[in-house]
Amino acid sequence: MTGSLLLRNARLLDPLSGEYTEGDLRAADGRIVEAGPGLAAADVPVLDLRGAVVLPGLVDAHVHVTASTADLGSLSSSSPSYVAAQAAHTMSRMLDRGFTTVRDASGADYGLADAQADGLFRGPRLLFCGRALSQTGGHGDSRTRGTQVKDDHPCCAGLGRVADGVDAVRAAARDELRKGAHHIKVMASGGVASPTDRIDSTQYSADELTAIVEEASAANRYVAAHAYTARAVNRALELGVRSIEHGNLLDDRSVSLFLEHDAYLVPTLVTYWALKEEGREHGLPESSWRKVDEVLGAGMAALERAARGGVKLVYGTDLLGGMHRHQNHEFRLRGEVQTPLEVIRSATSTAAELLNLTGEIGTLDVGAYADLLVVDGDPLDDLGVLAEPKHFRHIVQGGEVVSG
Template sequence: MHSLLFKNARIFDGTSADCAEGQWLRVADGRIQEISAQPLQAPEGTRVIDVAGRTLMPGLIDAHVHAFASDVAVARIEAVGEAYRTAHAVRMLGHALDCGFTTVRDIGGGNYSLYKAAADGLFRAPHFHYAGKILSMTGGHGDMRQIEQTPRYAPACACVEANMFSVMADGVDECLKQAREQLRQGAHCIKLMGSGGVASPTDPIWMNQYREDEIRAIVGECEARRSYAAAHCHPASAVRRCVEYGVRAIEHGTLIDAETAAFVAARGAYIVPTMVIIHALVEMGRELGFPAQSQEKVELVAQQAISGLDLMRSAGVKVVFGTDLLGSTYTQQCREFTLRGQVFTPLELLRQATSTAAEMMLMQGQIGCVQVGAQADLIVVDGDPLRDIGLLAADGRKLGCVVRGGEVIRSDR
């Protein structure tokens, strides 16, 4: 394994606003071994990187990606085939790594094959966590069939209705089976569709989805595996009921209200808003061929997106960084910092993309932090991101070094 020694570093640890100056940090076997204000010794052959007073901080975490989402239109993603989708994933994940994201959470569509390819170094990528296929009720947000498509009944076809991103599961027994199936295939968490969504053709945004017994069954399976459940939710009603029934992480939460934000905060649940995909689709959706019915829905959601962030902040909700980018919009990943910067301070944003994300993923002390024993996922920022979050919104141009699992991905020293 790689042995590294950083010297003269200003360290942001992922949590504290107080950054220690003149620090030394030693990496071996992919983990942080020592941090000291005094010079450290390292074995012969250790690579020494002079940080020169710049900020050394945890690698970033994007907790809402879809690596195989090669287009803004789901029908076209399905049609292009596995090879094309994989090529897009390689390109997208490589870009994320260059931007300083050393961990991503694929929250719908990602699988063990892509995870293993990334882990084995077959292509350049962050650490890849995945939820497998999303659980959706028939006619829910994960059901991408057009209204005119007829169902395939069991007597004629015994297969499960599924697509690239979702599998249909109705009733407690099917929810249990499909949650267990995704966990069997290595899913790090399970995502369910708790409300209507933008990309699906037949369900309104305001629609609450899944019954209480179905949601609780999915949550119970996750807890039995020492994992957790996440839920796609836009309206406040869906957010509240999913959190009440035990869901740990809410994806989007765009149409939240003050009362629900306070409820989420009191329960200690997390919300992963995704501002950049909303703005990208409002600006470019028509040009990129986003379906007309979906374009109408995203423009509705956009009206409350930023104000929803303000409600979350005021209530003290634990907010996590996520982007949800589709197709060619993947290049806007770092723009999420700029959009959230209208509401949150740089320190709040840094925590969202490091320590709070790690906590939500049940990986506190492992990623999203600079402390002894943690994975050596580190970036060097050319300046002070606690004062200027724009340094992280520059698509990696303001990063002097990116380290993932103790391996130097790139460095200017």
């Protein structure tokens, strides 16, 4: 991404201060190089925004770009080439929704990330973890009770890999890091879409989780843990996990641990709403659909508890299959609990912190990637501006207008 561009007469939103600055912004070679009034055009394309709002490109820190169906167990029988084509289509749509960077929470690999970076298809910048680590019978084990053969062949599509025991999880974590993982994803509790576990279970022993955290830390990476109950969340935080995904059933002790360990929470409220409304028509098995109620109502209360306690919150959606189209609805759901500025930060500056990309994304500061969202309307006054892509006038990635 090496585009050059000048935006004139913009209202530039700084997510950290929550303040607008009126003026121009210039990008060159894919980066923001200058901001202020009356900038020289310097022989680059010019867009006169006439007072439209410019904010950093959005970040979704919990996606599954290869999840073309909610029937996750069926992915391993799909052709990898078909899954890749589906993922490219899914990522293109994400870009049109204003998301210029996404963190994949299992399924995507270096091939998709490299293809996007090389411009082979349009889509957000992709941070990947490869496959999530799961214990036998855990949230990443897609086998039904009657299936005995474990299929972790690297050529096949899938979201998880099964590894049991300290030595095995060390090897699995090292293998994902070998392939370039930006983070390690671990299943630390039961989940909705897995066929044989309970949502209220804890998964992996303390020794196994500690080994995974040690391997990620040794590579200057971090661990993101799928966890629902307070027991699972608290245990993961105490063992050094940096990012808790979901956390619907956390408690006050969880809030204290988030603050003590400088950890992040990535709620994914919209996926439960979508799974309940239309999950079955997109492939979610009936047994998994019946689990949704266990976490659906609790998610908003958990978000409110965490926000009130000062936990660092990051935007995530976790949508599957045809439900990806609801990606921006998370803004509306969070707006029921948080202020618009808090929600915007979760999808920009705070997300950048979690992804170790502070100063690179989620900001309009000079030197950052020129990933920009131009909207009609004031998102600080109405989060519906971000919940409805029809309000997006232009989406800029790396200094190039890629939509609008």
